[in-house]
Amino acid sequence: MKKANNVVIAQSGGPSMVINASLVGAVLAARSKIAGRRIGRIYGAVHGIEGILKGDYLDLRKVSEKMLRAIASTPSSALGSCRHKPNLEDCKRIFEEFRRKEVGYFFYIGGNDSADAARIVAEEAEKAGYPLVCFHIPKTIDNDLRSCDHTPGYGSAARFVACAIKGDDLDNRALGGVKIDVIMGCDAGFLAAASALARQRPDDGPHLIYLPETVFSEERFVRDVKSAMKKFGRCVIAVSEGIRGKDGIPIGAKLADGERDSHGNVQMSGTGALGDALARIIKAKCGIKRVRADTFGYLQRSFPGVVSQTDREEAFLAGAAAVQAALESGETKGTIGIVREDSKKYKVAYAVRPISDAAKETRSMPREFIASNGCDVTQAFIDYARPLVGELPDCAVF
Numbered sequence: 001m002k003k004a005n006n007v008v009i010a011q012s013g014g015p016s017m018v019i020n021a022s023l024v025g026a027v028l029a030a031r032s033k034i035a036g037r038r039i040g041r042i043y044g045a046v047h048g049i050e051g052i053l054k055g056d057y058l059d060l061r062k063v064s065e066k067m068l069r070a071i072a073s074t075p076s077s078a079l080g081s082c083r084h085k086p087n088l089e090d091c092k093r094i095f096e097e098f099r100r101k102e103v104g105y106f107f108y109i110g111g112n113d114s115a116d117a118a119r120i121v122a123e124e125a126e127k128a129g130y131p132l133v134c135f136h137i138p139k140t141i142d143n144d145l146r147s148c149d150h151t152p153g154y155g156s157a158a159r160f161v162a163c164a165i166k167g168d169d170l171d172n173r174a175l176g177g178v179k180i181d182v183i184m185g186c187d188a189g190f191l192a193a194a195s196a197l198a199r200q201r202p203d204d205g206p207h208l209i210y211l212p213e214t215v216f217s218e219e220r221f222v223r224d225v226k227s228a229m230k231k232f233g234r235c236v237i238a239v240s241e242g243i244r245g246k247d248g249i250p251i252g253a254k255l256a257d258g259e260r261d262s263h264g265n266v267q268m269s270g271t272g273a274l275g276d277a278l279a280r281i282i283k284a285k286c287g288i289k290r291v292r293a294d295t296f297g298y299l300q301r302s303f304p305g306v307v308s309q310t311d312r313e314e315a316f317l318a319g320a321a322a323v324q325a326a327l328e329s330g331e332t333k334g335t336i337g338i339v340r341e342d343s344k345k346y347k348v349a350y351a352v353r354p355i356s357d358a359a360k361e362t363r364s365m366p367r368e369f370i371a372s373n374g375c376d377v378t379q380a381f382i383d384y385a386r387p388l389v390g391e392l393p394d395c396a397v398f
Contacts, residue, residue, distance in 0.1 A: 005038060006103045008052060009060070010045035011139075012110035012117065013083060014298075015076040016153030017160075017307045018315035019139045022109050023079065024072035025319030026137060027060050030105075038327055043101065048082035048108075049117060052094055072316060075302035081110075086117055091124035098132065105133045105326050109319070111140030111151070115335055115358035122333035122355060135322040136335040136355050139315070141301055143190035144362035147353045149340040152318055155311030155388035157184070157300045158194035161238075162392055164296060166198035169205035169236050170395060177290025178225060178235045178282055181206075182275045184300050186242040186250060189213055189365045191300065193377045194385055195238035197392060205236025212242035213365045214374040216251065221278070222285045224375050229288065241274060241295075251277070271295070308390050314338060314348060321350035346387040 007030055011019055023044075030039045044058040045051035058079065060068075071078045086094065098106070108118040115136040122134035138148050141157035161183055172179045183192040189211025196209060207228040210216055228235040244250045255273035275293030282291045321336045329352050337353040340346075369381035 005105070006041045006043065006101055007039055007105045007107065008043045008045055008057075008098070008101075008103050009079075009107040010048045010051065010109070011077040011079050011081050012048040012108055012114035013081060013139070014111070014141065015081060015302050016139055016141050017075040017156035017302060017304075018152050018312045019109055020074055020076070020078045021072045021312045021315035022137050022139060022152055022319035024068045025316035026107050026109075026323050027063075027068060027319075028065070029320040029323035031061065035323065035327060039105065039323075040102070043103070044079045047080040048110075048114075049084040049086050049090065049094070050082045051080070052097055053090060055097060073307075073312070075304050075307070083113065084117070085113070086120050088124065091121055092128075094121060095125060095128055095130045095132075098130065104131060105135075107135050107137055107319075107322055107326070109137040109139050111138075111142065112145055112358055112360060112362050114139075115145075115147075115355060116360050119333070119355045119359045126332070132332070133326045134333045134355070135326050136358055137319050137322045138336060138338065138358060141191060142185055142188050142362070144188040144364070145358050146361065146363045147335050147357040148338040149348070150338060150388055152311060152315035152338075154190060155308035155314075155390075156306065157191055158197070158385060159308045159311075159389045159392070160300050160303050160306045161191055161194045161296065162197040162389060163306055165195040165206055165236065165238060166204075166392065166395060168294075169198060170397070172205060172234050172236050173397065175290065176234045177292065178229070178237065178279075178286075178288055179205075180237045180239060180275050180278050180282075180291070180293040182239050182241055182252075182272070182293065182295040184296065185212060185240040187212055187362055187364060189240045189242070189370075190385075192238050192240035193365060193369065193381055194389065196377045196382060197385060197389055200395065201397070203232050206238040207232055207235050208237045208375045209377060210237070210239045210243050210375060211365060211370065212240050212244060212250070213370055215246055216243040217245070218281060220374070222281065225282055225286050225288075229286070237278075239274070239278065243274075308388060310388060310390060318350060325352045
């Protein structure tokens with residue numbers, strides 16, 4: 001076999017508002033003069049690993065730069081996505097496919113499960129003696145990769161959450177009562193915490209924020225709501241879908257129908273069961289007639305018009321950094337870590353990290369980001385998240 005210098009790039013896991021920016025950042029870097037002849041054809045696998053197994057690709061050399069730039073500004077996964085965890089038999093078929101297409105570079109864009117899939121492919125390639133350079137490009141709106149200060153996709157989803165909560169708070173001001181908003185985040189509360197960015201005035205909601213990192217108590221929840229109603233005359237609540245009791249099991253998982261993906265993750269975002277259950281508690285134990293609940297669900301991932309410009313730019317550069325690392329770092333596998341530099345002005349760098357740093361295990365909200373009362377966030381979190389989200393709409397009230 002002659003030197004393999006073709007590329008396969010794919011997207012995996014849940015879509016985001018900026019995952020296409022990472023795709024285009026990688027493709028344009030691979031097509032640049034810097035890459036030169038070291039990279040040949042560029043195949044975009046349709047629906048991730050599943051597309052590779054089926055031999056389903058787009059030729060990304062033939063797509064115009066104008067079209068690529070338009071794709072970079074479009075939410076969701078342009079190549080299509082999947083949640084396929086490759087097994088040994090899959091890997092054998094992948095290497096056969098890569099040999100046939102003379103692929104020497106594989107880039108996989110996604111979260112921790114995607115990083116784990118890329119790790120499996122890379123390690124099996126080493127065992128099989130197949131010469132493959134494999135790099136994971138970070139993406140997840142949950143912001144739970146251990147390899148990054150923050151992940152591409154989070155800033156835009158957090159901006160959506162903050163804007164939605166700001167609107168919901170204005171709605172609640174007009175009609176009163178209690179409003180519950182259930183926000184994505186099974187194990188990490190970064191997205192629900194971003195609701196705090198909606199506050200402009202001391203009486204703005206959310207008045208209560210509940211995260212998976214703190215034990216959820218029904219008794220304390222009822223007390224918190226009563227206290228907020230007494231103080232503000234109304235109450236807006238942001239709840240992470242992953243809140244859990246003393247047993248450590250997410251309450252939403254107990255209410256869900258038990259559906260799991262190939263990585264074993266319980267699917268909770270497609271149901272309003274948690275919000276409805278919390279609303280019933282408040283109606284029954286707080287004596288409040290007007291109680292409403294919404295589950296943001298999948299709206300947080302690919303909503304156009306609210307993208308964080310910082311998030312999009314960093315996603316693009318993370319994709320380009322992966323290609324540069326594959327060509328110049330000397331590593332055969334890795335992930336791109338986004339590192340926040342220690343400076344007065346917000347600034348980040350892109351570092352090559354072991355792929356195992358992004359795979360499997362995730363991180364949670366640091367204790368210093370969570371208020372001591374267990375139902376709010378600290379100023380440290382606000383300072384951390386604000387530059388990722390950008391300026392929010394200014395809303396006036398009497």
